Amino acid sequence: MRIRSPRDFWAGVMFIAFGAFFVAWSFTHYAMGSALRMGPGYFPALLGGLLVFLGLLVMAKALALDGPKIAAFHFRPLLLVSLSVVAYGYLMKPGGLAVATIAAVFIGALAGHEFKWKEVAVVALVLVIFSWLVFVRGLTLPFPMCPQFIDNCPIR
Amino acid sequence: MIRLLAAAALIATASSLQAQAWPAKPLRFVVPYPPGGPVDVSARLLAPKLQAALGQPVVVENKPGAGGNLGADVVAKSAPDGYTIGMGAIATHAINPSLMASVPYDPLRDFTHLALVVQVPNVLVVHNDVPAKSVAELVALAKTRPGKLDFASGSTGSTGHLAGELFKQMTGTYMVHIPYKGAAPAVADLLAGRVQLMFDNLASALPRVKAGQVRALAVTTLKRAPALPDLPTLDESGLKGFDMTTWWGVMAPAPLPADITARLNAEVLKAMDEPDVKTRLRAMGMEGSAVRSPAQFSAFVAAEAKLYARLVKASGAKPD
Amino acid sequence: MEVFDNLWLGVQVAFSWQNFFYCLVGVLLGTLIGVLPGIGPVPTIAMLLPITFNLDPIAALIMLSGIYYGSQYGGSTTAILVNLPGEAASVVTVLDGHQMARQGRAGPALAIAAIGSFFAGCVATLVIATAAPPLAEVALKFGPAEYFSLMVLGLVAATVLAHGSLLKAIAMVVLGLLLGLIGTDVNSGVLRFTFEVPDLADGIGFVIVAMGMFGVTEIVANLEQKGEREVFLGKVKHLFPSKEDLKRSWAPILRGTALGSFLGILPGGGALLSSFAAYTVEKKVSKHPEQFGKGAIEGVAGPESANNAGAQTSFIPMLTLGIPGNAVMALMIGALMIQGIAPGPQVMTDKPQLFWGLIASMWLGNAMLVILNLPLIGIWIKLLQVPYRFLFPSILIFMNVGVFSLSNNPWDCLMMTVFGVFGYVCVKLECEPAPLILGFILGPLMEENLRRAMLLSRGDATVFFNPVDKPISFSFLLAALALLAVIALPNIRKKREEVFVEE
Incomplete structure (x- = not known):
């Protein structure tokens, strides 16, 4: 038994894992009911089973037919871009819009091919001003402008 | 005890200090x-x-x-x-x-x-083809056809659902609850006659009742609704004390x-x-x-x- | 004819300087929020509601409608330029529109989207004017059984969205269906797959999944290219579609308009399907299905027309029955009720100025949009020449703003990241996101309608395929079966050939 198409093989593994999880979780946590009066577990268990079946097919095909390898993962951009998005979300409340935007831009820019301090600073600044004008003033989104510890924010 | 009182006093003064300036920010x-x-x-x-x-x-x-x-x-x-x-x-x-x-x-x-x-009160509304013209007739209809009538609601556990359950309990009838995701699709099926009745809130039911799209049988409050003064309450219609x-x-x-x-x-x-x-x-x-x-x-x-x-x-x- | 008298009345209302002004404000604002990814018409209209309290009801409705269909126009811009679908309809536009942009053909893509939308908007407006009440009756014929069968047809069609392996596309649809079930179960109120996280109780927002799997993934995928610094390699050849482009597009625009106009009238999720359906049709009737997903202009023209036609005709159930087909329509009903106007069949007779004025304003607004958007194309193209190292942090910020504004919850940003990482894994395993997204949208609707139909029929499954009682549901299922055969057959034939080749 040789894996002839690694890409499809691992795709199959992923589908089987997801499917099996949904089936197992549905059976252990939710009422199944009957086809006539379906419980909350019925539909997900059915679909999960179907997904396992499809995953097996994909896997079988990967063992039978040749296919390409999985292209290399690049963890640096993946990690930094993810971090940038999460930082924005979780810095908004404590740090305010400016802090969140600047942090997200800098972390995100580190994922790029070149990182020039000054350029990134300018981009960050422009985005802060743009966000303030368009989103906070224009569309009146309730984003805080100042960090939380400043009691009475002068900017609105 | 004294310490507790002192703490309470401290909180009180602190909060009144705060309140003097209140509101100082958005x-x-x-x-x-x-x-x-x-x-x-x-x-x-x-x-x-x-x-x-x-x-x-x-x-x-x-x-x-x-x-x-x-x-x-x-x-x-x-x-x-x-x-x-x-x-x-x-x-x-x-x-x-x-x-x-x-x-x-x-x-x-x-x-x-x-x-x-x-x-806002809820209103018991029925599809126009439902023969019952009053709550009493509806109860009679539900009793002759147990389990044949459906009532729609905007979600499981909404006031519309619970009002229906209370109605079933107080009248000793059996109807099937059909939950929807929000009132709009429930109303659509009510208009099409796929479900026969619904406890809709007055705000959304009012225009439909006035336009004759559906028929109102009663309101769910003890007092009649000012917007529909001719509509009896469930309390008047024999469901004593029904108030939601x-x-x-x-x-x-x-x-x-x-x-x-x-x-x-x-x-x-x-x-x-x-x-x-x-x-x-x-x-x-x-x-x-x-x-x-x-x-x-x-x-x-x-x-x-x-x-x-x-x-x-x-x-x-x-x-x- | 009476229709023309009424339309003339509407034109007079819509062209009063005040209504003209509010229509312009509406479409401008709509274009702006449409272009900004993730910020949809719902929060914008909600925020503007208090302003409309002091307006004349006609002006208020005209402006709010302008925001709605304006945002449908603007949504395609971001989809084409930066691979960001901010709403369900743009997921399809991304597939070929962004590929066109990468080949330096963003101009024709944007132009054909604008032209198609304009044409569709005009036709759909005429449909509302001439046939709103009878069409509303058709809409009421769609119950749970009919919707379920329509969704089945939609899911079969979803597999056509992929240009790679059919098997993996089907698996992605199923996975999407499952992910869509996360949240509160409509029938029982049970929280499913929420793992005690309250933020998951209402499920995962569609925008979050789409922006994660398209937007975040795309940025990471672009950044991992070592040598290439610029994403948009193709030289911008021309701004406007060539004769060839137009020749290829007119039929898809017609078909898209027809499909969208019909699906739009169904309040229970029809408009959602319109662009997906149009894409499927185009790919299936095309002589070059292999070009789809690689920059086929038909893949932009059809779905964009369908989307705009659907957006327009989704006013029909709202105006004639008072039933909102989506959150925007619910908001407009709210706006009207605050003004003391109850939407419903009586609006046409009691408030002809409101009804016909709105219809005429839709035509006016569509004209404004096309006049506004065609010159804007030049500016958008310039945007693509901004070096990517400036562009991608900005895209990240706009995505963040959009996602955060959904419910002011950092959790949503976290979820977008999760789906970004998941999307990246999917790219590596060559599993395409579009079928998953359609499954994600349809999953809850499908289960809901399936279970509701079974409840209403007291467990009699024949409600779905009884040709006498449920002809509509029956024909949808039949069509789904036929489509399945059409999709599967060439594959089986190809398989055989492959097998023969190997031997």
């Missing part, structure tokens, strides 16, 4: 539902009035999720400094605590109930200093009495409430919580 007004619903609209009606009266911006912030529990929890967990207020509704403060497995806040102890804003309303009001985290509580209560009530707010709410079929003071509101919430604890249990709506 207030946020948390709405636990997505924008555009009736609760949101009424918050957005009130916000500019409060802003004018308090001299500080009042920013409406929608925090939907978990049937309103997420937003209510934000209010509950905020500092009780008068800078966070929010809408609390029948779902978040009376039904969900009984309906859901766990609610992250205590609807009574974690909140200062400031002012009840709106109380959908309601929401302004709340703040507890314990809010007494002076801020009084001020906010007064300002909300004043805003509610302004003619433009009043006419707009009335246009949507919403009525103000006889519950005026914070203490009355707290008592009202407690009574409602008790009522729905009983109803939810009896209806079997609680999952698992």
Whole structure:
């Protein structure tokens, strides 16, 4: 038994894992009911089973037919871009819009091919001003402008 | 004991100091539902009035999720400094605590109930082809055809659902509950006759009743609705004591200093009495409430919580 | 004819200087929020509601409608330029539109989207004017059984969205269906797959999944290219579609308009399907299905027309029955009720000025949009010449703003990241996101309608395929079966060939 198409093989593994999880979780946590009066577990268990079946097919095909390898993962951009998005979300409340935007831009820019301090600073600044004008003033989104510890924010 | 008293005094002076300056910065007004619903609209009606009266911006912030529990929890967990207020509704403060497995806040102890804003009755409406012209005839029909009638509702555990369950209980009839995702698709199936009846809230039912799209049989409150004065109540129609309303009001985290509580209560009530707010709410079929003071509101919430604890249990709506 | 008298009345209302102004404000604002990814018409209209209290109801409705269909126009811009679908309809536009942009053909893509939308908007407006009440009756014929069968047809069609392996596309649809079930179960109120996280109780927002799997993934995928610094390699050849482009597009625009106009009238999720359906049709009737997903202009023209036609005709159930087909329509009903006007069958007779004024304003607004958008194309193209190292942090910020504004919850940003990482894994395993997204949208609707139909029929499964009682449902299922055969057959034939080749 040789894996002839690694890409499809691992795709199959992923589908089987997801499917099996949904089936197992549905059976252990939710009422199944009957086809006539379906419980909350019925539909997900059915679909999960179907997904396992499809995953097996994909896997079988990967063992039978040749296919390409999985292209290399690049963890640096993946990690930094993810971090940038999460930082924005979780810095908004404590740090305010400016802090969140600047942090997200800098972390995100580190994922790029070149990182020039000054350029990134300018981009960050422009985005802060743009966000303030368009989103906070224009569309009146309730984003805080100042960090939380400043009691009475002068900017609105 | 002395230490306790001293601490209490300290808190009291601290809060009164704080209150002197209050409001010194913008207030946020948390709405636990997505924008555009009736609760949101009424918050957005009130916000500019409060802003004018308090001299500080009042920013409406929608925090939907978990049937309103997420937003209510934000209010509950905020500092009780008068800078966070929010809408609390029948779902978040009376039904969900009984309906859901766990609610992250205590609807009574974690909140200062400031002012009840709106109380809307539900209306029992039937599809035009349903032969029953009154509640008595409907009951008779349901008894001759047990399990053949369906009633729609906007969601499991909504007032529409619970009103139906209560109706079944009090009349000894059997009808099948068909839950929907929101009232709109439920109404669509009611208009098409796929379901025969629904306990819709007055605001949404009113135009359809007036246009003759559906037939109203009764309102769910003890008193008749001013918008439909000819429509009998369920209480009059033989279901003695049937009394349900959908309601929401302004709340703040507890314990809010007494002076801020009084001020906010007064300002909300004043805003509610302004003619433009009043006419707009009335246009949507919403009525103000006889519950005026914070203490009355707290008592009202407690009574409602008790009522729905009983109803939810009896209806079997609680999952698992 | 009476229709023309009425339309003339509407034109007079819509062209009063005040209504003209509010229509312009509406479409401008709509274009702006449409272009900004993730910020949809719902929060914008909600925020503007208090302003409309003091307006004349006609002006208010005209402005709010302008925001709605304006945002449908603007949504395609971001989809084409930076691979960001801010709404369900743009997921399809991304597939070929962004590929065109990468080949330096963003201009023709944007132009054909604008032209198609304009044409569709005009036709759909005429449909509302001439046939709103009878069409509303058709809409009421769709019950749970009919919707379920329509969704089945939609899911079969979803597999056509992929240009790679059919098997993996089907698996992605199923996975999407499952992910869509996360949240509160409509029938029982049970929280499913939420793992005690309250933020999951209402499920995962569609925008979050789409922006994660398209937007975040795309940025990471672009950044991992070592040598290439610029994403948009193709030289911008021309701004406007060539004769060849137009020749290829007119039929898809017609078909898309027809499909969208019909699906739009169904309040229970029809408009959602319109662009997906149009894409499927185009790919199936095309002589070059292999070009789809690689920059086929038909893949932009058809779905964009369908989307705009659907957006327009989704006013029909709102105006004639008072039933909102989506959140925007619910908001407009709210706006009208605050004004003391109850939407429903009586609006046409009691408030002809409102009804016909709105219809005429839709035509006016569509004209404004096309006039506004065609010159804007030049500016958008310039945007693509901004070096990517400036562009991608900005795209990240706009995505963040959009996602955060959904419910002011950092959790949503976290979820977008999760789906970004998941999307990246999917790219590596060559599993395409579009079928998953359609499954994600349809999953809850499908289950809901299936269970509701079974409840209403007291467990009689024949409600779905009884040709006498449920002819509509029956024909949808039949069509789904036929489509399945059409999709599967060439594959089986190809398989055989492959097998033969190997031997």
